[in-house]
Amino acid sequence: MKELKLMKGNEAAAEGAIRAGADGYFGYPITPQSEVMEYLMAEQPEKRTGMVVLQAESELAAINMVYGAASTGKKAMTSSSSPGISLMQEGISYLAGAELPCLILNVVRGGPGLGTIQPSQADYFQSTKGGGHGDYRLIVLAPSSVQEMFDFAFLGFDLAFKYRNPVLMLSDGLIGQMMEKVELREQLPRTTYFDRSWTLTGKPDGQERNIVTSLDLDASRQEVHNQHLQEKYRKCQANEVRYELLNTEDAEYLFVAYGSSARICQKAIQLGREEGIKIGLLRPITLWPYPAKPLAELAPGMKGILSVEQSAGQMVEDVRLSVGCGVHIEHFGRMGGMIPTPEEVLENLKKLLITK
Amino acid sequence: MTEEIIIAGFGGQGVLSMGKILAYSAIMQNQEVSWFPSYGPEMRGGTANVTVILSDERISSPILHFYDTAILLNQQSLDKFENSVKQGGVLLFDSNGLTRHPERKDIRIYRVDAADASAKMESAKVGNMIVLGGFLKIKPIVKLENVYKGLEKSIPKRYGHLLELNKKAIAVGQEIVEKVRG
Numbered sequence: 001m002k003e004l005k006l007m008k009g010n011e012a013a014a015e016g017a018i019r020a021g022a023d024g025y026f027g028y029p030i031t032p033q034s035e036v037m038e039y040l041m042a043e044q045p046e047k048r049t050g051m052v053v054l055q056a057e058s059e060l061a062a063i064n065m066v067y068g069a070a071s072t073g074k075k076a077m078t079s080s081s082s083p084g085i086s087l088m089q090e091g092i093s094y095l096a097g098a099e100l101p102c103l104i105l106n107v108v109r110g111g112p113g114l115g116t117i118q119p120s121q122a123d124y125f126q127s128t129k130g131g132g133h134g135d136y137r138l139i140v141l142a143p144s145s146v147q148e149m150f151d152f153a154f155l156g157f158d159l160a161f162k163y164r165n166p167v168l169m170l171s172d173g174l175i176g177q178m179m180e181k182v183e184l185r186e187q188l189p190r191t192t193y194f195d196r197s198w199t200l201t202g203k204p205d206g207q208e209r210n211i212v213t214s215l216d217l218d219a220s221r222q223e224v225h226n227q228h229l230q231e232k233y234r235k236c237q238a239n240e241v242r243y244e245l246l247n248t249e250d251a252e253y254l255f256v257a258y259g260s261s262a263r264i265c266q267k268a269i270q271l272g273r274e275e276g277i278k279i280g281l282l283r284p285i286t287l288w289p290y291p292a293k294p295l296a297e298l299a300p301g302m303k304g305i306l307s308v309e310q311s312a313g314q315m316v317e318d319v320r321l322s323v324g325c326g327v328h329i330e331h332f333g334r335m336g337g338m339i340p341t342p343e344e345v346l347e348n349l350k351k352l353l354i355t356k
Numbered sequence: 357m358t359e360e361i362i363i364a365g366f367g368g369q370g371v372l373s374m375g376k377i378l379a380y381s382a383i384m385q386n387q388e389v390s391w392f393p394s395y396g397p398e399m400r401g402g403t404a405n406v407t408v409i410l411s412d413e414r415i416s417s418p419i420l421h422f423y424d425t426a427i428l429l430n431q432q433s434l435d436k437f438e439n440s441v442k443q444g445g446v447l448l449f450d451s452n453g454l455t456r457h458p459e460r461k462d463i464r465i466y467r468v469d470a471a472d473a474s475a476k477m478e479s480a481k482v483g484n485m486i487v488l489g490g491f492l493k494i495k496p497i498v499k500l501e502n503v504y505k506g507l508e509k510s511i512p513k514r515y516g517h518l519l520e521l522n523k524k525a526i527a528v529g530q531e532i533v534e535k536v537r538g
Contacts, residue, residue: 006376006383006391032395117395178418179376179391181383266416341421 003184009149009176010035013079013105013169016153018045021188022103023074024052026065028084031117032173033107036079049190059084063091063104070100071212073199075157075190079105081173082123083114086131092166093132097214099198099229101160103153104138105169107176110337118337119173119260124314127170128288135226137233138168139240140287142258146180154185163236164198170287172310174260174339242285243294247273251280253353254298256319257308258284260339265308267342272349279349287315292322304328304353308345311335328353357412359497360420362437364405365429365450370484373510374427375406377488380506381498382410390418403432410497427491429470431455448491448533450483457536464538466494473528482525489529500526 007015014036017025022045027037037055045051056062062078069076080088085106095102108123110116123131127140139159143149149171156167196204203209216222244262247269248254255265262283272279282298284291299305305327307316313331320329330352334340340348361378365371372393379389393406407423409415425446428434431454441447441463449458452471468490474483492498507522 004383006379006389173395174392174418177393177395179379179389180415180418181389260418264417264419267420268417270416339419341419342417343421 005182005184006179007146007150007182008035008179009143009146009171010107011039012146012150012182013153013171014039014043015182015184016150017077017103018043018049018051019185019187020154020157021049021075021190022051022077022153022157023190024054024065024069024076025078026054026056026062026069026076027078027080028056028059028062030081030084032109032119032176033079033081033105035176036105036107049187051190059087060091063088063095066102066104067091067095067098067100070095070102071098071200073195073201075101075103075161077103077105077153079107081107081109082111082120085123085126089126089132092138093134093136094214095166096132096136096138096229097134098212099164100166100212101157101164102166103156103160103169104166105171108170108172110335116337117173119175119177119310119339120335120337121172121259121261121309121333122311122314122335123170124287124309124311127168128290128318136229137236137288138166139163139236139289140168140170142170142285142287143175144259144262144283146175146178147182149175150182150184154188159240163232165232165236170259172260173337237289240286241289241291241293243291244281244283244285245294245298246281246283247278248280248282248298250278251301252278252303253280253349254302254305255279255281255308255345255349256284256295256305256315257281258287258315261308261310264340264342264345268345268349271342271346277346277350277354284315290318290322292318295319295322296324299323299327302327304330306349306353307331308340309333310339357410357497358415359410359425359495360423361408361410361425361427362405362420362423362440363408363427363429364403364433364437367402367404369404369429370481371404371429372406374484374488375408377503377506377510378408378410378498380509381502384502384505385498387412388415390415392418403430405433405437425491425495427487428458429487434458446494448487448494450487461537464494465536466490466533467536468529468533470529473532474525477521477525477528479521479525482522485522485525486529486532489526490533491529492526493530493533
């Protein structure tokens with residue numbers, strides 16, 4: 001018997017974390033993601049699985065609590081929205097440097113600065129190109145439905161532990177606030193990950209003590225550590241690219257869009273096809289590693305590509321890098337919390353790619 | 357079948373919860389749903405709106421420009437969304453406090469005076485269920501038994517005694533809804 005529930009995206013991410021066997025959630029409220037902690041506080045997972053939920057005194061405290069919990073091999077999670085995620089960047093860089101697994105959810109709102117509370121996708125650069133300092137990468141997942149907000153909690157923790165790396169779920173106010181039907185998975189046991197080769201779980205006899213740190217003042221050793229990180233990122237690029245294709249078989253024009261924009265593009269495709277314009281969609285599910293290869297393979301068959309994002313044009317840079325010259329690539333987006341309608345997207349495809 | 361609906365009114369009129377009960381009802385009959393609210397400062401007393409989509413198929417965009425049905429419960433909402441109803445679509449409104457009634461000739465217009473009716477029922481809070489009853493009379497897209505199940509799901513147990521009142525409100529809405537044009 002399927003367990004179906006009507007949930008908000010934020011609630012689905014919280015329930016997903018509980019059922020994926022998370023050990024701890026540390027957060028600080030901010031619109032439009034406050035339902036994550038509200039749901040957890042109401043649900044009291046400490047009674048269901050023993051999972052700890054704590055409201056920290058700030059975003060800085062929250063991300064450092066994640067660092068502490070992750071050091072002991074626990075499944076730790078935090079969530080916030082754009083300005084709060086900016087505050088966490090120091091901690092995120094430290095987590096990446098110390099190779100600590102964790103799940104971070106960003107329910108993006110309009111920026112820059114305090115901006116607005118409405119949906120936006122303008123944190124793409126911050127998420128995929130390193131919001132903090134140093135040569136590091138986050139694995140970035142982009143849910144485009146409430147179901148994926150739930151499912152990616154499982155996938156996020158799996159990838160985080162597989163690569164010992166922070167995983168960022170890059171959502172937005174639309175996916176976070178929207179309610180849809182969710183098919184829930186069964187509860188996974190909350191099993192602490194006891195890889196004694198690196199976790200701080202008490203020094204076993206006959207073994208050197210483990211040290212979790214991102215600091216090494218010896219530059220030559222720090223370079224070796226960096227080389228190791230880069231090797232890990234290359235493995236991730238080889239194995240973890242995820243994307244979805246829609247209506248691409250006979251397409252003459254291609255949308256590239258993720259998250260809520262991908263949903264809007266799906267409707268624009270229907271409207272376009274009613275007028276005889278054959279449009280398809282490539283939806284990146286991992287924003288890093290980016291689906292560069294499948295995009296490069298699709299591109300030569302297209303008369304034009306439109307990157308649709310709720311930003312001034314951030315992902316379009318990766319589209320251009322993936323495809324190279326020879327194919328007409330344009331960007332369309334709204335900013336500051338405005339959401340484009342499907343009609344608006346289709347009209348801009350015509351204007352930018354067809355009539356020019 | 358796909359039904360694309362906008363419900364808009366003052367914050368506090370029960371616009372979001374009406375949409376939620378509609379969404380619950382659709383799930384009870386195995387449909388896909390999406391419910392996207394305006395969650396901005398509007399919620400705190402200004403105008404509120406929610407886009408609800410019910411479909412037999414996977415739902416694409418939860419944000420729309422044109423709707424099959426617009427349920428508009430104040431003047432600002434009527435002014436904003438009257439032109440967003442698809443040709444041949446339905447506009448359902450409550451005339452309470454309106455200075456201008458809907459004017460389009462190419463859509464079906466219905467009126468449900470829920471604010472007045474709920475005042476007579478001595479519970480202003482069930483106004484939204486009167487409107488929902490009116491809507492389901494015009495477009496019976498979800499079965500009433502599923503709406504009752506949706507109500508049971510969304511009314512907290514401690515308010516269980518309000519279930520009957522809400523059911524009664526739906527019945528009142530079905531009775532008083534009237535066609536204006538189309």
